[in-house]
Amino acid sequence: DTGVSQDPRHKITKRGQNVTFRCDPISEHNRLYWYRQTLGQGPEFLTYFQNEAQLEKSRLLSDRFSAERPKGSFSTLEIQRTEQGDSAMYLCASSPIAGGGGSWETQYFGPGTRLLVL
Amino acid sequence: SQQGEEDPQALSIQEGENATMNCSYKTSINNLQWYRQNSGRGLVHLILIRSNEREKHSGRLRVTLDTSKKSSSLLITASRAADTASYFCAPLGSQGNLIFGKGTKLSVKP
Numbered sequence: 001d002t003g004v005s006q007d008p009r010h011k012i013t014k015r016g017q018n019v020t021f022r023c024d025p026i027s028e029h030n031r032l033y034w035y036r037q038t039l040g041q042g043p044e045f046l047t048y049f050q051n052e053a054q055l056e057k058s059r060l061l062s063d064r065f066s067a068e069r070p071k072g073s074f075s076t077l078e079i080q081r082t083e084q085g086d087s088a089m090y091l092c093a094s095s096p097i098a099g100g101g102g103s104w105e106t107q108y109f110g111p112g113t114r115l116l117v118l
Numbered sequence: 119s120q121q122g123e124e125d126p127q128a129l130s131i132q133e134g135e136n137a138t139m140n141c142s143y144k145t146s147i148n149n150l151q152w153y154r155q156n157s158g159r160g161l162v163h164l165i166l167i168r169s170n171e172r173e174k175h176s177g178r179l180r181v182t183l184d185t186s187k188k189s190s191s192l193l194i195t196a197s198r199a200a201d202t203a204s205y206f207c208a209p210l211g212s213q214g215n216l217i218f219g220k221g222t223k224l225s226v227k228p
Contacts, residue, residue: 033216035215035216035218040220041218041220042206042218042219042220042221043161043206043216043218044218045211045215045216045217048214048215055214056214056215058213058215091160091161093161106151106163106166107151107163107216108163109160109161109162109163110160111159111160112159112160114158
């Protein structure tokens with residue numbers, strides 16, 4: 001297995017356009033997370049899925065953002081009507097659920113999608 | 119906020135020296151994870167330490183956790199130029215997400 005992959009790696013778009021990013025987690029990882037990172041800051045949580053269910057959403061995830069994980073495998077993050085403030089690195093991570101208790105395990109990150117909104 | 123806050127913000131050392139980075143957080147945690155990030159790249163997981171553990175080792179890395187003081191530290195021994203990166207601690211938040219601070223920027227000079 002090659003780890004978490006993200007596509008595209010870079011995206012340049014004009015303000016007002018819609019963009020969609022894809023994340024393929026490590027196979028058999030039940031949990032999938034989206035984070036956003038701006039320059040000089042640490043990543044900030046956006047949302048996470050357990051299988052196909054979206055269980056948590058940050059207040060950072062405005063109405064213009066939507067995420068899906070339709071079959072509990074890959075996930076997409078769409079940003080509608082992009083704004084210059086959306087420029088950032090979008091990171092995806094996945095983790096397994098260990099044991100019967102659903103314990104929280106290591107989150108493995110992908111390389112990220114760098115978005116630039118002009 | 120449960121934000122992990124790293125200290126110092128920047129650290130510059132010579133190759134072969136040890137580097138110590140500290141992290142504080144604000145509420146109770148399930149676990150705490152340390153990550154490394156090279157400039158403009160994704161995060162690489164270093165160590166996960168659970169709330170019932172006090173110390174963990176992995177190669178040249180040593181992590182401690184003091185839940186009474188809500189703090190953790192990362193020690194890198196015998197540093198190398200390749201260790202130059204930003205290091206983040208990330209306590210696990212109540213929503214199941216990692217809470218990152220701004221990180222410590224480590225520079226190891228050959």
